Structures are given as C-alpha cells and as structure tokens.
Amino acid sequence: MKMVQDEVRKGPWTEQEDVLLVNFVHLFGDRRWDFIAKVSGLNRTGKSCRLRWVNYLHPGLKRGKMTLHEERLVLELHAKWGNRWSRIARKLPGRTDNEVKNYWRTHMRKKAQEKKQAVSPSSSSSNCHSSSSTVTAVESSPFSDTGKASFYDTGGPNMAGLEDEHGYSMDDIWKDIDMSEENTIIKPLSPSMASPSWEYCWDSLWKMDDEEESKMFFNTNQLVSRYEYGKASVTG
DNA sequence: AAGTGAGCCAACCGCTATTTC
DNA sequence: TGAAATAGCGGTTGGCTCACT
Structure with a gap:
C-alpha cells in the first residue's frame, strides 16, 4: 500500500486540518512536529504544523485586543x-x-x-x-x-x-x-474546541488502545467526520 | 453601490540554535 | 566530537476586512 502524497500543502488551514492537528498533538505531544506531520496525513511540513499550533490552536491562547x-x-x-x-x-x-x-x-x-x-x-x-x-x-x-x-x-x-x-x-x-x-474576550482558539463534539472527539481518542491508535493513522477522516457531525449538531 | 487604500492577521521563508545519534 | 535532524526565531509577504471616498 502506498499513500500518494505528492504536493506539500501550503496556505490557510482548514477546520478539518485544525482538528486533525490538535488530535495528533494531544496524542504525541507538541514537540515531534515532523512525526506528527507525517502520521497525521496532513500534507504539511512539521514546521507548518508547529506554527499553526503555537500561533492559533494552542488552548492557552488569548484572542482579542491587547489590553x-x-x-x-x-x-x-x-x-x-x-x-x-x-x-x-x-x-x-x-x-x-x-x-x-x-x-x-x-x-x-x-x-x-x-x-x-x-x-x-x-x-x-x-x-x-x-x-x-x-x-x-x-x-x-x-x-x-x-x-x-x-x-x-x-x-x-x-x-x-x-x-x-x-x-x-x-x-x-x-x-x-x-x-x-x-x-477582553478569552475564548478557545477554534470554535470547535469549546464544543461538545470536541469533547466527544477527545473522549474517543483517549479511550483508544494502541491497536486502535495505529489504525487511526489510516482513518483520520473519521475524526473529521465526527467533528463535523458534532459541529452540525451544535450549530443547528 | 462600487472602488480604493489602510490595517490587520495568518502563514511562509531563511537562518540559527538545540538535540539526537 | 561531529554530523544530521529537528525545533525555534525573526523578518517578510499575501490576502482578507473594513472604513472612507
């Protein structure tokens, strides 16, 4: 089996990409960016992943105007x-x-x-x-x-x-x-991160055993689907 | 209402520092 | 100890939004 991942993606991140990245960061930590970039299936560089995490997805981030x-x-x-x-x-x-x-x-x-x-x-x-x-x-x-x-x-x-x-x-x-x-508005970085669907997503992830986890590398679409489903249920 | 310019933000690039083997 | 890999940093740029004309 060979995954065809020709071009490295650049430019703005989609919500799906964000969700994937956050998931994999929670699984593997926020240091092995090259690894995360590979296993997540995101056609992004590790560098790009790190930047997205640090500048946008990290839960500790504060948005809004400077005080x-x-x-x-x-x-x-x-x-x-x-x-x-x-x-x-x-x-x-x-x-x-x-x-x-x-x-x-x-x-x-x-x-x-x-x-x-x-x-x-x-x-x-x-x-x-x-x-x-x-x-x-x-x-x-x-x-x-x-x-x-x-x-x-x-x-x-x-x-x-x-x-x-x-x-x-x-x-x-x-x-x-x-x-x-x-x-000052302090809110989660992505709307998704505060949503019930998000919690559900995490919950599922943490319950995975190793085998499941390895399978997940090839089923990342499911994560996105779950997320989308949950999001739809939240937004109406 | 449409066009234009400025402000702002996200993301990329290239270089350096640090870590790992 | 040195080389390679990886992470981090600062500079820059492209594009979106909004206010103004």
Missing part, C-alpha cells in the same frame, strides 16, 4: 530587548510572538506617522515610543518577573534583567490585567 497593560508591557519590553518577540511574548500570557510582532508593526507604524506630524526630527531619541500616550508608563520601566509565565514559557535562560530595581511588580501588573480583562 492597555499588555500594550505597555510590549512597549517596555521592546525598549529593553528589541525585536526579541518570543521573549517578549513569554511575558504576555496567551500572546504569541507573532501576535506581538504584528501588534508592534502596526503600532509603530501608527506611532511613526503620529511622530512625523507631531514631533520635529531633532527631538527624536533612542526611545521609539516618544510620542505615545503611554510613554510615562513605559519610561518608568516598572516591571519585574514573578514567574507568571505564558503557556509556553520555558523559564527562559535569562529573566534576571527584569528582576530588578523597580517597585511596581509584575504581580501588580497582572492584577491590573486581570481586572481589565473583564472586557
């Missing part, structure tokens, strides 16, 4: 670390490096435009956020690490830089964020 405090954090940490997006993202629970990066790009584009209009060129400084309304918060550099990490915080090698001289702790920041996030 004021998150904005401040981004500004502060970028001032400190530069374009170390993943590092910055680790300090923003539920945010990805991609998200932070995208935010920064648009944010800074805006700021640059504002700056052009509002500030004379000679007054610019090394701080790239000089015309921002959040400048005061940023300039005070008030953050320290309390160990509250984002979902993929690996406890990175060097957080000592943040554990320093300032009185306003990360705890305070997080408390503020918690309060402000009453208005």
Whole structure:
C-alpha cells in the first residue's frame, strides 16, 4: 500500500486540518512536529504544523485586543530587548510572538506617522515610543518577573534583567490585567474546541488502545467526520 | 453601490540554535 | 566530537476586512 502524497500543502488551514492537528498533538505531544506531520496525513511540513499550533490552536491562547497593560508591557519590553518577540511574548500570557510582532508593526507604524506630524526630527531619541500616550508608563520601566509565565514559557535562560530595581511588580501588573480583562474576550482558539463534539472527539481518542491508535493513522477522516457531525449538531 | 487604500492577521521563508545519534 | 535532524526565531509577504471616498 502506498499513500500518494505528492504536493506539500501550503496556505490557510482548514477546520478539518485544525482538528486533525490538535488530535495528533494531544496524542504525541507538541514537540515531534515532523512525526506528527507525517502520521497525521496532513500534507504539511512539521514546521507548518508547529506554527499553526503555537500561533492559533494552542488552548492557552488569548484572542482579542491587547489590553492597555499588555500594550505597555510590549512597549517596555521592546525598549529593553528589541525585536526579541518570543521573549517578549513569554511575558504576555496567551500572546504569541507573532501576535506581538504584528501588534508592534502596526503600532509603530501608527506611532511613526503620529511622530512625523507631531514631533520635529531633532527631538527624536533612542526611545521609539516618544510620542505615545503611554510613554510615562513605559519610561518608568516598572516591571519585574514573578514567574507568571505564558503557556509556553520555558523559564527562559535569562529573566534576571527584569528582576530588578523597580517597585511596581509584575504581580501588580497582572492584577491590573486581570481586572481589565473583564472586557477582553478569552475564548478557545477554534470554535470547535469549546464544543461538545470536541469533547466527544477527545473522549474517543483517549479511550483508544494502541491497536486502535495505529489504525487511526489510516482513518483520520473519521475524526473529521465526527467533528463535523458534532459541529452540525451544535450549530443547528 | 462600487472602488480604493489602510490595517490587520495568518502563514511562509531563511537562518540559527538545540538535540539526537 | 561531529554530523544530521529537528525545533525555534525573526523578518517578510499575501490576502482578507473594513472604513472612507
């Protein structure tokens, strides 16, 4: 038997692909991406799978607009670390490096435009956020690490830089964020992940024995079918 | 109502770092 | 210890959405 999988798929992910990927990540963990890419039957690269998981499918992700405090954090940490997006993202629970990066790009584009209009060129400084309304918060550099990490915080090698001289702790920041996030939508990444069908899907998976599991590699369509069925029953 | 441009986000690419054998 | 494989990171781009004209 030979599976004909010629072209590697690129471009936007479909819901079915998402479901498959999430299933296989739960089965095999979120490290063996090449393996997952192969056994899942997705014609994607491991790299692509990882990216999809990290940036979109991971259950710990938070969607919606950046809160004021998150904005401040981004500004502060970028001032400190530069374009170390993943590092910055680790300090923003539920945010990805991609998200932070995208935010920064648009944010800074805006700021640059504002700056052009509002500030004379000679007054610019090394701080790239000089015309921002959040400048005061940023300039005070008030953050320290309390160990509250984002979902993929690996406890990175060097957080000592943040554990320093300032009185306003990360705890305070997080408390503020918690309060402000009453208005922030935190939802599962895919509609599917909160649905009964999703739970059913997991339930079935976890009950599988090894043999079943190996069979599943060749029956991934069933997963999608289950999912679709469940989804239909939810949505009406 | 249609056209246009800007903003935003998801995904890819290339390079580097880390892990495994 | 070195090579190969894999994972991770940062930069870039393409396409979709929405506001404005």
